[in-house]
Amino acid sequence: MKATTGNPFTPFSLNLRRRLIIFDRPAVMGIVNVTPDSFYSQSRVADAGLIRQRAVQMASDGADIIDVGGCSTRPGAGEVSVDEETSRVVEAVRAIRAILPDIPLSVDTYRASVAREAVAAGADIVNDISGGDLDPDMIPAVADMSVPYILMHMRGTPANMQQLTDYGHKSVTEAVITSLAGKVSRCVDAGITDIIVDPGFGFAKTVEQNYELMRHLPLLKEALQLPVLVGISRKSMITRPLGISADDALAPTAALNTIALTLGASIVRVHDVQAAARTVALTQLLYKS
Numbered sequence: 001m002k003a004t005t006g007n008p009f010t011p012f013s014l015n016l017r018r019r020l021i022i023f024d025r026p027a028v029m030g031i032v033n034v035t036p037d038s039f040y041s042q043s044r045v046a047d048a049g050l051i052r053q054r055a056v057q058m059a060s061d062g063a064d065i066i067d068v069g070g071c072s073t074r075p076g077a078g079e080v081s082v083d084e085e086t087s088r089v090v091e092a093v094r095a096i097r098a099i100l101p102d103i104p105l106s107v108d109t110y111r112a113s114v115a116r117e118a119v120a121a122g123a124d125i126v127n128d129i130s131g132g133d134l135d136p137d138m139i140p141a142v143a144d145m146s147v148p149y150i151l152m153h154m155r156g157t158p159a160n161m162q163q164l165t166d167y168g169h170k171s172v173t174e175a176v177i178t179s180l181a182g183k184v185s186r187c188v189d190a191g192i193t194d195i196i197v198d199p200g201f202g203f204a205k206t207v208e209q210n211y212e213l214m215r216h217l218p219l220l221k222e223a224l225q226l227p228v229l230v231g232i233s234r235k236s237m238i239t240r241p242l243g244i245s246a247d248d249a250l251a252p253t254a255a256l257n258t259i260a261l262t263l264g265a266s267i268v269r270v271h272d273v274q275a276a277a278r279t280v281a282l283t284q285l286l287y288k289s
Contacts, residue, residue: 007287008218008264012227014148014194016104016124023227025284026261028276029065029106029269030058031233032096034088035072035080048095055096059103062277065125066100067269068092068118069108073129073158073203086114090121097122106150112137119145129154129203131183139190148194150229151183155204164204172209173216176200177223184224196267198229202237210237214256217263227266232256234271254279262286 013022032054055066070088071080089107096105106125107118112135115126124147131151132139142149153176155164167175180197187195199220201210210232213220221228232238234249242252254275257268261283270276 007284008262009266009284009287010221010227010264012266014104014125015146016148021104023064023266026265026280027064027267028062028273028280029067029229029267030055030061030063030273031269031271032058032066032068032092033072034068034070034092048091051092051095052099055100055103058273059100061274062280063103063273065104065106065267066096067106067108067127068096068123070114071109073108079159082111082113085109085111086117089114089118089123093118093121093123110134110138112141116141116145119147124148125150127198128152129158129200131180132186139186139192142187143190143192146193148196149187149192150196150198151180151187152198152203152229153179153200158203161204165206165209167209172205172212173219176213177220180220180224184226196227196229197224198231201230201232202235207237207240214260214263217260217265221264228264229267229269230257230260230265231269232260233269250275258283 009026011022011024013020032051034051058066068089070085089109093105104125105123106127107115107123108127109115110128110130115138126142126147127150128138129152131153155161176199184195199213201213205213217228233253234246238249238252238256239246250272257276257279260268261280268276
């Protein structure tokens with residue numbers, strides 16, 4: 001009998017504040033939303049005590065990275081002022097860093113000034129949904145800070161992105177690869193050495209386009225030769241086809257994350273860390289020799 005084919009995961013490393021972290025299995029990124037309006041209400045935390053509690057639980061449940069966001073990027077979301085986003089993010093980063101001094105922290109922002117303040121407060125990674133498109137100072141700032149950069153594919157802004165799903169004669173996969181390749185080149189030219197790519201599930205994509213992109217994750221990974229982050233936790237690409245709410249989407253999220261892992265995902269970004277960590281563990285067992 002022929003054995004299961006080789007593990008699709010490729011080990012990767014990140015330089016975090018003069019520490020080299022090696023990931024020999026897919027990483028789990030837990031989401032902490034310091035916002036009042038993120039699409040999944042259970043992910044929202046409002047004060048330092050709840051932030052610390054959430055972060056400690058995530059670390060206990062198996063989070064490899066904690067991602068802090070202070071501005072909702074759900075479809076149709078309005079803008080938050082720079083001062084408000086900075087205040088939210090810096091408070092959260094400081095609160096988490098005070099009790100979890102070593103866990104990798106990323107800041108989910110498309111604003112260079114917010115990224116700088118968060119890194120100064122203790123964040124290690126910048127996670128930018130726009131890949132530098134919404135703030136021309138972002139890529140130079142990341143290069144200057146010498147931190148890893150997660151760059152995502154998106155069109156437009158959260159307020160109008162779902163009106164921008166027509167990719168013309170290109171398939172969504174081709175369009176995403178072309179766009180990300182251009183962004184990667186800009187980052188390399190700027191001097192950024194640690195880059196993670198995110199195809200942007202749910203951002204300027206229809207449900208059907210999201211699944212086409214999921215099927216073609218191996219093509220994206222092969223084309224870009226970089227770690228791939230998949231963020232599909234409780235999103236509408238799950239809830240709409242099934243006719244359920246985000247509150248009922250834990251099991252389908254785990255199922256789709258399993259598919260993403262078998263297709264080569266390097267990081268899964270999730271609201272439910274324990275379920276994702278177990279999914280990673282079981283998926284890795286599949287490829288044990």
